[in-house]
Amino acid sequence: MDRSDIDVRDAVEGDRLAQLMELFSSEWWTAERSPDDVTAMLTASDLVFALIQRSTDRLVGFARVLTDGVYLAVVLDVIVASHARGSGVGRMLLDAVVNDPRLAQVRSIELVCQPELLPFYRRWGFTEEVGRSQLMRRSGDPLLTSPRRQQ
Numbered sequence: 001m002d003r004s005d006i007d008v009r010d011a012v013e014g015d016r017l018a019q020l021m022e023l024f025s026s027e028w029w030t031a032e033r034s035p036d037d038v039t040a041m042l043t044a045s046d047l048v049f050a051l052i053q054r055s056t057d058r059l060v061g062f063a064r065v066l067t068d069g070v071y072l073a074v075v076l077d078v079i080v081a082s083h084a085r086g087s088g089v090g091r092m093l094l095d096a097v098v099n100d101p102r103l104a105q106v107r108s109i110e111l112v113c114q115p116e117l118l119p120f121y122r123r124w125g126f127t128e129e130v131g132r133s134q135l136m137r138r139s140g141d142p143l144l145t146s147p148r149r150q151q
């Protein structure tokens with residue numbers, strides 16, 4: 001995929017919601033989301049990153065961030081369309097997130113991922129060195145607490 005054909009935009013609006021729902025439909029933790037909930041989620045998210053392939057006008061990558069702007073930011077729902085993987089689109093997405101000026105003063109950027117993605121995120125300085133911290137979760141979503149898959 002030609003990365004010069006991709007724009008990074010800061011919103012998912014109008015018809016693009018259907019494209020985001022399509023992207024979400026293919027991932028285990030987002031597949032059951034509804035358009036209404038995703039619309040509310042987009043409104044409440046502090047930063048949205050939508051990678052649009054200009055020639056097709058298609059959403060090929062997405063990520064969002066929740067942040068207090070000072071101490072903490074959490075990166076969520078990092079997804080590249082399956083046909084666009086392996087050609088640097090994920091790199092574009094993470095570059096956009098970690099270099100975003102709105103996160104420049106934030107002391108800690110965090111994310112949760114499956115073990116196989118640790119090498120991917122290490123490229124941007126994310127580390128498993130979290131002191132004695134442990135992830136704890138209070139969730140009604142069994143997908144997020146089952147031993148087979150955790151995010």
Ligand SMILES: CC(C)(COP(=O)(O)OP(=O)(O)OC[C@H]1O[C@@H](n2cnc3c(N)ncnc32)[C@H](O)[C@@H]1OP(=O)(O)O)[C@@H](O)C(=O)NCCC(=O)NCCS
Pocket residue numbers: 027077078079080081084085086087088089090091092112113114116117118119120
């Ligand atoms: C993870 C994901 C976003 C990567 O996107 P991508 O477009 O395939 O990644 P890129 O092609 O930009 O890869 C960037 C670099 O990371 C490397 N990389 C990609 N996936 C990797 C992985 N799983 N493990 C280690 N390295 C990886 C690439 O080899 C590439 O290396 P290079 O810079 O030396 O060429 C994509 O595979 C995806 O959407 N997966 C499904 C959803 C998901 O699990 N998201 C993560 C939620 S925490």
